Amino acid sequence: MSGQVKKGYARPLDIKHGRVDMSHGGGGRAMVQLITDLFAKHLSNEYLAQGNDGTCLPVGEGRLVVSTDSHVVSPIFFPGGDIGCLSVHGTVNDVAVMGATPLYLTAGFILEEGFPLADLARIVESMAKAANEAGVKLVAGDTKVVEQGKGDGVFITTTGVGFLPEGIHLSGDLARPGDVLLVSGSVGDHGVAIMSKRENLSFDAPILSDTAALNGLTAAMLASGAAIRVMRDPTRGGLAATINEIAHQSGVGVHLEEAAIPVKPEVDAACELLGLDPLNIANEGKLIAVCAAEDADKLLAAMRAHPQGREAALIGKVVEDPNAFVQMKTKFGGRRMVDWLSGEQLPRIC
Amino acid sequence: MKYVDEYRDGEVAQKLSAAIAAEVRPDRRYNFMEFCGGHTHAISRYGVPDLLPPNVCMIHGPGCPVCVLPIGRIDLAIKLALERGVIVCTYADTVRVPASNGLSLMKAKARGGDIRMVYAVTDALKIARDNPGKEVVFFAIGFETTTPPTAVAIKAAQAEGMKNFSVLCCHVLTPSAIMNILESPEVRELGTVPLDGFIGPAHVSTVIGSRPYEFFAEEYRKPVVIAGFEPLDVMQAILMLVRQVNEGRATVENEFTRAVTPDGNEKAQNLVSDVFELRRSFEWRGLGEVPYSALRIREKYAEFDAERRYGLEYRPVPDNKACECGAILRGVKKPTDCKIFGTVCTPETPMGSCMVSSEGACAAHYTYGRHKDMEAAE
Numbered sequence: 001m002s003g004q005v006k007k008g009y010a011r012p013l014d015i016k017h018g019r020v021d022m023s024h025g026g027g028g029r030a031m032v033q034l035i036t037d038l039f040a041k042h043l044s045n046e047y048l049a050q051g052n053d054g055t056c057l058p059v060g061e062g063r064l065v066v067s068t069d070s071h072v073v074s075p076i077f078f079p080g081g082d083i084g085c086l087s088v089h090g091t092v093n094d095v096a097v098m099g100a101t102p103l104y105l106t107a108g109f110i111l112e113e114g115f116p117l118a119d120l121a122r123i124v125e126s127m128a129k130a131a132n133e134a135g136v137k138l139v140a141g142d143t144k145v146v147e148q149g150k151g152d153g154v155f156i157t158t159t160g161v162g163f164l165p166e167g168i169h170l171s172g173d174l175a176r177p178g179d180v181l182l183v184s185g186s187v188g189d190h191g192v193a194i195m196s197k198r199e200n201l202s203f204d205a206p207i208l209s210d211t212a213a214l215n216g217l218t219a220a221m222l223a224s225g226a227a228i229r230v231m232r233d234p235t236r237g238g239l240a241a242t243i244n245e246i247a248h249q250s251g252v253g254v255h256l257e258e259a260a261i262p263v264k265p266e267v268d269a270a271c272e273l274l275g276l277d278p279l280n281i282a283n284e285g286k287l288i289a290v291c292a293a294e295d296a297d298k299l300l301a302a303m304r305a306h307p308q309g310r311e312a313a314l315i316g317k318v319v320e321d322p323n324a325f326v327q328m329k330t331k332f333g334g335r336r337m338v339d340w341l342s343g344e345q346l347p348r349i350c
Numbered sequence: 351m352k353y354v355d356e357y358r359d360g361e362v363a364q365k366l367s368a369a370i371a372a373e374v375r376p377d378r379r380y381n382f383m384e385f386c387g388g389h390t391h392a393i394s395r396y397g398v399p400d401l402l403p404p405n406v407c408m409i410h411g412p413g414c415p416v417c418v419l420p421i422g423r424i425d426l427a428i429k430l431a432l433e434r435g436v437i438v439c440t441y442a443d444t445v446r447v448p449a450s451n452g453l454s455l456m457k458a459k460a461r462g463g464d465i466r467m468v469y470a471v472t473d474a475l476k477i478a479r480d481n482p483g484k485e486v487v488f489f490a491i492g493f494e495t496t497t498p499p500t501a502v503a504i505k506a507a508q509a510e511g512m513k514n515f516s517v518l519c520c521h522v523l524t525p526s527a528i529m530n531i532l533e534s535p536e537v538r539e540l541g542t543v544p545l546d547g548f549i550g551p552a553h554v555s556t557v558i559g560s561r562p563y564e565f566f567a568e569e570y571r572k573p574v575v576i577a578g579f580e581p582l583d584v585m586q587a588i589l590m591l592v593r594q595v596n597e598g599r600a601t602v603e604n605e606f607t608r609a610v611t612p613d614g615n616e617k618a619q620n621l622v623s624d625v626f627e628l629r630r631s632f633e634w635r636g637l638g639e640v641p642y643s644a645l646r647i648r649e650k651y652a653e654f655d656a657e658r659r660y661g662l663e664y665r666p667v668p669d670n671k672a673c674e675c676g677a678i679l680r681g682v683k684k685p686t687d688c689k690i691f692g693t694v695c696t697p698e699t700p701m702g703s704c705m706v707s708s709e710g711a712c713a714a715h716y717t718y719g720r721h722k723d724m725e726a727a728e
Contacts, residue, residue, distance in 0.1 A: 323721070330397045332360050332396040332397060332398075332581050333363045333367070334399070334401055336397045337721050342713070
């Protein structure tokens, strides 16, 4: 045998060709190596570096806002994003629409035995980039491995923590008759991007998911000084579900104008083809805001001045209605209800 | 969206609305049945009734393929999935239709049945090719529109020599259902269902043509206007029906000339008659046993017939007693006439089939039109 192995040499993680195996979740050296060479490499910061069972964090001003979200999207890589950045955006947005400034994230990974390490590295890099852009730090994490066939590649659960300054109080039960409803941009992009991939639909211009962090936009909206009552991101169930939630929580009705709701022509066409309604389709980079009617122009201007809100539009108004019905004047000239979706339209969308 | 928005133009709708209002006689009512679920859905989704005068009333017909599927048929598919371990493929809405023992295909899936939702029968063929060790059954439902693709799939499976693919054929025929409604005692003798005319099917008619409806116009003196599924098509068809009624005519007219010819698609018809033959009788939900109203697979394609292959025997199962789907499918009752509408029976927990598909009369009314009941009550 020629050549001596260097003292203290440890074989590096084979990110190019390696796969997740059961030892990566076993609590031994393989797990430590996966965490150090892959997760910590991309996500490290002073808090993660503490390396203890829990992370000790400085507390910001105001009240604490916490939100948690699990991500099981299929396919893992989709036009416009992947499960990594989605798992950051989804949770950051839930904290941001509360009016809070998101600061910290934790992430739990459930990996399936056999999952390519190269894919995992791509996902972790994408998470790191998204977290960096959103100005949040990943402060704690966990990895578990399940046997082949017991998972589907990778599932990621993230929890977000933010701080809500005194004086800001947004809630789904604060919409009042006379208020107006605004949406930050075109609806249905994320769901249709996923669906087009699943159904192998090809379009001249591919439909990209709108997945994005909205904390910049929410900060700009709050800074405008408009009397905002509610902010919410219409993810699963789409615009229809989110507006129904607000109507029910506030005990009010909503009247929408179909012609005012922005929908991209290619999304509209795909929905037509698949028999879907863009109002029921998930978004991952849009928000709805309810605000006092007199502040509508001010808020709309602030939203349109931000890159995430360029296509913002006023889409309806809040009315008195003990039934809490959401109704819409159709482009055709009739009126109909906009109801919650029944059953599962697009499973595993986020 | 080009070639679609033109048929949903609000300004044209207003003009048609004004034309209908100008032509209806104030001293009478106009009751028209839209046969197809596609029309029911378009009427509800675009808010067409808001553009009609109060004396023009639309009655929802039985043309929703999911709605007319009887419990016994779903039971057969569930049995195949749970007891025989086959992969059952079907169109999406079908999985939610309630069956016996509190089951549905979706619930059977949760109990371990391998049930796949597909957009087209070609997806079922692909699943069969990808799973050579498993048997795959396509649960084929639908009217004349979905029948030709099933015929193509069976022929393709034969040409490829596929041994693991078969079809549970539940394809039904539109003219037999219309005839059944016209012959029903409520329409013919009691007059409890005043029917002044039909909006004829869109996609079905592209296959069978407009000729099969001539008999109804002549024999039963009911005008028929075949219309596309876009809301302006529906409005135009209503105007044409109003004119026929006012002039005392009862003929078959075609609003959907951009797709429907008198003779239909002969190539598709030939394909269908090569693969399928008439069943002597078939049970419909709501209409009961209707003679010569459905298709089965011909002997020469027997190996692709799931009923023969698995020795399936049809067992009729009565609907839930409180459920009014039957009367609603015949146009005798409205969804709101049903005691369990919107209470026990909702799209989340459907008791009857009309609450399942978005083309079903109850689901369409629940999802798009419920606000009107509240206004009427005030």
